[in-house]
Amino acid sequence: MGPLGFNKLSIIQTQQLEQEVTMEEVKQMIGSCDGTKAPGLDCFTFIFYKNAWHLIGPNVFYMVLEFSRLGKLPTGINISRMAFVPKSKLSTEFSE
Numbered sequence: 001m002g003p004l005g006f007n008k009l010s011i012i013q014t015q016q017l018e019q020e021v022t023m024e025e026v027k028q029m030i031g032s033c034d035g036t037k038a039p040g041l042d043c044f045t046f047i048f049y050k051n052a053w054h055l056i057g058p059n060v061f062y063m064v065l066e067f068s069r070l071g072k073l074p075t076g077i078n079i080s081r082m083a084f085v086p087k088s089k090l091s092t093e094f095s096e
Contacts, residue, residue, distance in 0.1 A: 021068050023061045027053060030060070 009017070033039075035047035049060065067073055 021064060023057065026061050026064050027057065 030046060030049050030053070033046040035050060036045055038045045039049075049056070053060075063073070
């Protein structure tokens with residue numbers, strides 16, 4: 001990279017980055033987030049994740065672990081549902 005002044009990671013720091021994430025680290029990350037924010041489109045805020053951790057923690061951890069191992073989200077995690085609601089009772093086709 002040349003003399004641009006970038007800091008390099010030590011061997012120990014590199015090894016730490018390559019270790020698997022732990023459930024405690026995931027719990028700490030969620031605990032450090034603003035409770036009013038929602039990480040996804042499902043509108044569940046971090047307050048929900050914090051309060052329901054005893055129920056959903058293992059599943060959230062599994063999802064994070066699988067993402068870190070495989071580089072993709074588990075099957076079904078990114079499913080969307082769409083419903084078309086007609087604006088009038090006599091709607092029979094889609095138009096702009």
